[in-house]
Amino acid sequence: MNIRAAVLEQFGQPLNVTEVELGEPRAGEVLVRLRACGVCHTDLYTASGADPSGYAPTVLGHEGAGVVERVGEGVASVVPGDQVVTLFSPQCRECVHCASPDTNLCLAIREQQNKGYLPDGTTRLSRAGEPIRHFMGTSTFAEYTVMPEIALARISPEADPERACLFACGLSTGLGAAINTAKVQAGSTCVVFGAGMVGLGAVAGCRLQGADRIIAVDLSQRRLELARGQGATDAWIAGPDTVQRILTETGGFGADYTFEATGLVSVMRQAVEAARMGWGLCTVVGVAGKGETLEVVPRLLITGRRVCGSSFGGVKGRDQVPELVQLYLGGRLDVDPFISHRIGLDEVNRGFELMERQDGIRSVITFD
C-alpha cells in the first residue's frame, strides 16, 4: 500500500513528507494505523547526523500509538481493532533477559533492529523498488507501520491516543526509572536533575512510590513549575552549588535517590555526589554524547553510594506499558501538561523546531 511518511533523506536536512510503499505484514508482524506520535530528541538526534549509528533513507518516529489493522501469520497476542503503543524496546517473553526480573533488555531482535531491518532481515518500506530502512523498529512518523508483534503493547481502548503515545518513550522511561530501577521507597528523599519529559516522569514516579520529598532541579523556571505539578515538593534552579545545597538540606548526608535526566556528564557527576552516604542510589537515565565519560571519585562508592543506569525505565513494555497507561486512566497521573502542541505529519519539521527552542514538553503528531 502507499502511505505518507516523514523520510530522513539526508542528515542535517528537513524530513521529507512523501509517499512511500509499505508491504503487508509477514509472519510475526503487524500492520498498525498510527493515530498519534510524539516528536522526541532521539528522532532529531538521528536526523541531525550526530548519531554515529544513524542511517538514511529511513522513516523516523518511535513514540507511536495506533490501532492494529491487519496481522501476519502466527500473530496471537493482538487482533485487528486493538489499540497499541509502539515499543522500541520489545519484549519477546522468551529470551534469557525477558525471563529475568532484573532487566528489560530483550535480546530477540536487537541486531536487525539496530541496522534498520525487521527481524527477518528485510524492510517493508520502499520507494520505486528501493528499500527504505525502519528506525528503532518503529518508524511511526507515518500513516501506517509494520512492526514485530513483540514490539507492541496492547493498551486499553479507553486511552486517548494523543496521551497514550507519551508512554512509548520518555514518560515510561522516567516513571520506570523511579518505580522499577530505583524502586523508590515510601518516605524517602529524591532529587531529579532535569525536568524534560523524562525527568518529569521520574518526579511523578517518585510521587507514586510515596516519596516524602522530591527536589526537581532544572535551568528553566517554566519546567520547574511543571515538576511541581507532578509532585515535586522543591523546585530549584540548577547551579554549581546544587550538590552542596542538597547535602545541607539532608543533614550533610545526601538524598536517598537521585536521578539524572539531562544527558550531561557534569550533571551525572552531581547526581552521584548528591546521593546519600551509606545507601544513596544514583540512577542515570540521560544519554551522554559519544565518547563522553562519567567521572566519579571512588571513595563515594566505597562509602555506600551506588550508581546504576536505566534503559526505557527498566520497563518490560508489553507487560508494563498497559499498567502505566492505567495510571493516567485511573486519574493518578496527569499527562495533559506534557502535550504542548498538536501538529499534522506535514508539520513534523516544525515539531523539531519547537523542541530545539524548548517550547513545551512534547509536540504530538495526530493523524485522525
Ligand SMILES: NC(=O)c1ccc[n+]([C@@H]2O[C@H](COP(=O)([O-])OP(=O)(O)OC[C@H]3O[C@@H](n4cnc5c(N)ncnc54)[C@H](O)[C@@H]3O)[C@@H](O)[C@H]2O)c1
Ligand atoms: N535511558 C533511556 O531509555 C532514555 C529514553 C529517553 C530519553 N533519554 C534521555 O534522557 C535525557 C532527557 O530526555 P528529555 O526528553 O527529558 O530531554 P529534555 O531536553 O526535554 O530535558 C532535559 C532537561 O535538562 C535540563 N538541564 C539542562 N542542563 C541542566 C543542568 N545543568 N542541571 C539540571 N537540569 C539541566 C534542561 O533545561 C531540560 O529541561 C536525554 O539525554 C535523553 O536522550 C533516555
Ligand SMILES: [Zn+2]
Ligand atoms: Zn523518544
Ligand SMILES: [Zn+2]
Ligand atoms: Zn526477549
